[in-house]
Amino acid sequence: xxxxxxxLSKTYKKHIAVQPMSFSIGKGRCIALLGPNGAGxxxxxxxxxxxxxxxxxEIEFAxxxxxxxxxxxxxxPQHPSFFNWxxxxxxxxxxxxxxxxxxxxxxxxxxxxxxxxxxEDVKNKKIGxxxxxxxxxxxxxxxxxxxxELLILDEPVSALxxxxxxxxxxxxxxxxxxMTILFSTHILHDAEQVCEDILMLxxxxxxxxxxxxxxxQENGALAIKLxxxxxxxxxxxxxxxxxxxxxxxxxxxxxxxxxxxxxxxxVQTLLQHGRTLIHFEWLQDSLEDAYMKVMGK
Amino acid sequence: MRNFIILxxxxxxEGARSGKWxxxxxxxxxxxxxxxxxxxxxxxxxEMAGNLPEGAVIEIPMPxxxxxxxxxxxxxxxxGTLLFVLAMMNVISHERQTGALAFVMMRPVSxxxxxxxxxxxxxxxxxxxxxxxxxxxxxxxNILFDHVAWTLMLASLAVYSLWIVFLVAVTLFVGTLLxxxxxxxxxxxxxxxxxxxxxxxxxxxxxxxxxxxxxxASNILLEGEWGSSxxxxxxxxxxxxxxxxxxxxxxxxxxxxxxx
Numbered sequence: 001x002x003x004x005x006x007x008l009s010k011t012y013k014k015h016i017a018v019q020p021m022s023f024s025i026g027k028g029r030c031i032a033l034l035g036p037n038g039a040g041x042x043x044x045x046x047x048x049x050x051x052x053x054x055x056x057x058e059i060e061f062a063x064x065x066x067x068x069x070x071x072x073x074x075x076x077p078q079h080p081s082f083f084n085w086x087x088x089x090x091x092x093x094x095x096x097x098x099x100x101x102x103x104x105x106x107x108x109x110x111x112x113x114x115x116x117x118x119x120e121d122v123k124n125k126k127i128g129x130x131x132x133x134x135x136x137x138x139x140x141x142x143x144x145x146x147x148x149e150l151l152i153l154d155e156p157v158s159a160l161x162x163x164x165x166x167x168x169x170x171x172x173x174x175x176x177x178x179m180t181i182l183f184s185t186h187i188l189h190d191a192e193q194v195c196e197d198i199l200m201l202x203x204x205x206x207x208x209x210x211x212x213x214x215x216x217q218e219n220g221a222l223a224i225k226l227x228x229x230x231x232x233x234x235x236x237x238x239x240x241x242x243x244x245x246x247x248x249x250x251x252x253x254x255x256x257x258x259x260x261x262x263x264x265x266x267v268q269t270l271l272q273h274g275r276t277l278i279h280f281e282w283l284q285d286s287l288e289d290a291y292m293k294v295m296g297k
Numbered sequence: 298m299r300n301f302i303i304l305x306x307x308x309x310x311e312g313a314r315s316g317k318w319x320x321x322x323x324x325x326x327x328x329x330x331x332x333x334x335x336x337x338x339x340x341x342x343x344e345m346a347g348n349l350p351e352g353a354v355i356e357i358p359m360p361x362x363x364x365x366x367x368x369x370x371x372x373x374x375x376x377g378t379l380l381f382v383l384a385m386m387n388v389i390s391h392e393r394q395t396g397a398l399a400f401v402m403m404r405p406v407s408x409x410x411x412x413x414x415x416x417x418x419x420x421x422x423x424x425x426x427x428x429x430x431x432x433x434x435x436x437x438x439n440i441l442f443d444h445v446a447w448t449l450m451l452a453s454l455a456v457y458s459l460w461i462v463f464l465v466a467v468t469l470f471v472g473t474l475l476x477x478x479x480x481x482x483x484x485x486x487x488x489x490x491x492x493x494x495x496x497x498x499x500x501x502x503x504x505x506x507x508x509x510x511x512x513x514a515s516n517i518l519l520e521g522e523w524g525s526s527x528x529x530x531x532x533x534x535x536x537x538x539x540x541x542x543x544x545x546x547x548x549x550x551x552x553x554x555x556x557x
Contacts, residue, residue, distance in 0.1 A: 083397050
């Protein structure tokens, strides 16, 4: 385990932003932190990044007894706001020096990260004139600069246009191979694309902690879409292998199955009752369904 | 120490890019040399401006060079103080409000290093501006009035500089308490004025007050020597500055969040 979080919580005067939560982050994993707005995602990430003092709890990094883990973390805030009078290269120089990157290495790292986020053409331009996407990419560059063990990204793509979003997601996919990434988002599709682990927050509570596959398995029942030539009604109700039926129209139904293996029986029953099957589809479980289920609990 | 130097360099660069290194010395120089110039040309100015009856004779005793410099110090005490506070009211609040502070504090930087870099950097800008202005004023005073020894000029500048040391510590501390620049400037100016006012109202109980620094500096110019009261005021001012700086670091550590 790279990071172990125990009983972490944050309380503002009366408002409890994050209830005590414990989880751990495995080395090399990519974890998405999901939850609606105001669930405490940013608060949690800021506590992990050392920008916010937790009310209770501990954050332990493997092999680091020190209380200050800031050298091991790269953080991209939700709305990165830079020193606008600096140029991109100057800012990275400043950030790298503060993180104690050795001088020779720093020059190389600045070139590398600028190339990685494709900002080498504008490296001597003032940050004040950057677009939102460029700022986000520069934010990613400064988070990567000192080669941290854990990369924390707070809503890295929420404020971007589709092209910018794809850019950042592609970069994250490349980073995944040699870094542990924790990022928050409320766009489920993005989480599904890059992550294997999911943490879900609701009203400051950690309500799910596990892999994406487990989440889908546990919270998504198998759904099948059926369409017949003859009206379909009247057949499916008799079957006890079916959990729920939803009729889209007279010929089409969506069926929730208790068990995957029973789908053959379903088809047989339909044929026996003289229905001609013209469409049979396994509806892939989306993360959205699972998300809604967990949130609704 | 390394972080302090990095942050200090950044402050210096920011001062240069934002033009503070240009406008502050220029404005202070204008304030400074206006004193000897208006003193020297006062009769002509009155003649030009006032609707004096013909034949009126204006006789203004020529002040000594020391008196002109004392007048300059008094200008620094009023307009100068206001200007200094305005020049550095948002050194912390601006970074805090925009969220740029997060980019500093997410790296292994301590509150002390951060505050010390702000303190020393602002002190540099203000003191160098003040010295430039004062020395230029001294130069003009020497040309237009009688000669003032450079040792006296430097001694009075050194004593008066302590007021800046105190002012920067107070303004930084207020900057950690409040978020809006206007509030920071207002509270700092009011606090500094109250100190000066109390010093004049209750001279018996306020011998230690930094508000006496200007009087001590004037004293050095007039008497030509360093009195024991000057030592007391200097030491107490330094002690108070350290106290306010310490409080500022303490308050900074207590910030709930460094982000937006």
